[in-house]
Amino acid sequence: MRVITQLSTGGPEVLELGQAEVPEPLPTEIRVRVAAAGVNPVDWKTRAGGGMAAVLGPPPFTIGWDVAGTVDAVGTGVTRFSVGDAVFGMPWFPRQAGAYAEFVTAPSRHFACRPAGLTEVQAAGLPLAGLTAWQCLVDIAAVQPGQRVLVHAAAGGVGHLAVQIAKARGAHVIGTASSGKHDLLHDLGVDEAVDYRAERFEQVVDPVDVVLDLIGGEVAVRSLDVLHPDGRMICLPSAAAADAIAAAAERGLRATGMLVEPDGDGLDELARLVDDRRLRVLVAETFPLERAALAHRAGELGHTTGKLVLTV
Numbered sequence: 683m684r685v686i687t688q689l690s691t692g693g694p695e696v697l698e699l700g701q702a703e704v705p706e707p708l709p710t711e712i713r714v715r716v717a718a719a720g721v722n723p724v725d726w727k728t729r730a731g732g733g734m735a736a737v738l739g740p741p742p743f744t745i746g747w748d749v750a751g752t753v754d755a756v757g758t759g760v761t762r763f764s765v766g767d768a769v770f771g772m773p774w775f776p777r778q779a780g781a782y783a784e785f786v787t788a789p790s791r792h793f794a795c796r797p798a799g800l801t802e803v804q805a806a807g808l809p810l811a812g813l814t815a816w817q818c819l820v821d822i823a824a825v826q827p828g829q830r831v832l833v834h835a836a837a838g839g840v841g842h843l844a845v846q847i848a849k850a851r852g853a854h855v856i857g858t859a860s861s862g863k864h865d866l867l868h869d870l871g872v873d874e875a876v877d878y879r880a881e882r883f884e885q886v887v888d889p890v891d892v893v894l895d896l897i898g899g900e901v902a903v904r905s906l907d908v909l910h911p912d913g914r915m916i917c918l919p920s921a922a923a924a925d926a927i928a929a930a931a932e933r934g935l936r937a938t939g940m941l942v943e944p945d946g947d948g949l950d951e952l953a954r955l956v957d958d959r960r961l962r963v964l965v966a967e968t969f970p971l972e973r974a975a976l977a978h979r980a981g982e983l984g985h986t987t988g989k990l991v992l993t994v
């Protein structure tokens with residue numbers, strides 16, 4: 683099968699098209715013929731030697747965790763899927779999933795049925811970013827109707843899904859993005875859009891119950907100024923979370939880091955929101971598998987609207 687590999691960590695140019703054996707599913711696993719693979723910041727961080735590179739071990743390895751495709755074989759014991767089913771998932775994270783490839787094998791419970799309302803390309807953009815938003819807003823923060831939720835980078839991969847999930851929970855949502863993206867934010871349901879380039883959000887936003895920090899650094903620390911004393915901030919860029927969590931503790935505020943986990947039930951919840959027309963996935967751009975390096979160059983600029991997806 684065709685696969686993107688890298689023999690060393692480094693810039694986008696280390697991503698090479700290679701060949702590998704088609705993997706066989708073990709008991710409880712399915713093999714998925716990958717139609718599309720989502721691209722996430724953890725992909726380019728790992729490619730460069732950060733992110734989950736320490737988990738994967740020394741290269742060669744194949745990055746990528748977001749998969750949409752068709753079940754191609756099932757291991758013994760699998761009852762949830764049959765050959766031919768359309769599925770999507772974020773298998774194995776943070777271990778190697780090898781999603782930048784034509785086939786992936788993984789436990790069946792790392793997948794869910796692809797909702798009819800999403801194309802394969804859209805579905806490939808949903809798992810990692812959508813599960814992150816779901817696990818933060820629902821599992822950790824348990825957002826309630828009427829609560830105020832501040833989403834930083836609200837037009838990005840995680841942000842645009844988080845906005846819609848928070849709205850589906852009945853929250854009042856404040857989102858930050860550059861002004862050119864504010865029409866989109868309102869379209870997604872944002873109640874208050876803040877142009878982070880023109881104003882300091884902490885000067886214009888009233889106290890919030892939940893901050894979803896997708897930026898880190900000083901944005902995370904400044905977010906404490908708008909956090910209600912009983913509120914909670916969730917810091918997602920892992921490398922930057924420790925400082926913000928310590929700053930929160932000094933002020934008697936709650937801040938936590940988190941790392942998204944494979945979660946078939948969470949995928950089912952996301953699919954249900956799609957079916958109910960309360961969640962859509964925006965795809966900014968697609969790239970053929972062999973152009974993975976170009977996708978990384980685009981993503982690393984840091985201004986993607988929605989998701990980048992590789993077509994396999």
Ligand SMILES: NC(=O)c1ccc[n+]([C@@H]2O[C@H](COP(=O)([O-])OP(=O)(O)OC[C@H]3O[C@@H](n4cnc5c(N)ncnc54)[C@H](OP(=O)(O)O)[C@@H]3O)[C@@H](O)[C@H]2O)c1
Nearest residue numbers: 723814835837838839840859860918919940941942985986
């Ligand atoms: N811990 C976990 O499990 C986990 C899971 C998922 C993601 N993450 C991390 O969360 C971060 C975001 O991920 P993502 O997939 O959403 O990234 P992304 O799609 O690449 O984010 C791009 C967005 O960031 C916005 N942005 C850039 N600087 C901003 C600022 N100062 N204020 C507000 N918005 C800004 C851009 O909007 P403009 O064009 O308007 O600037 C753009 O729309 C990454 O660091 C990622 O690694 C962690």
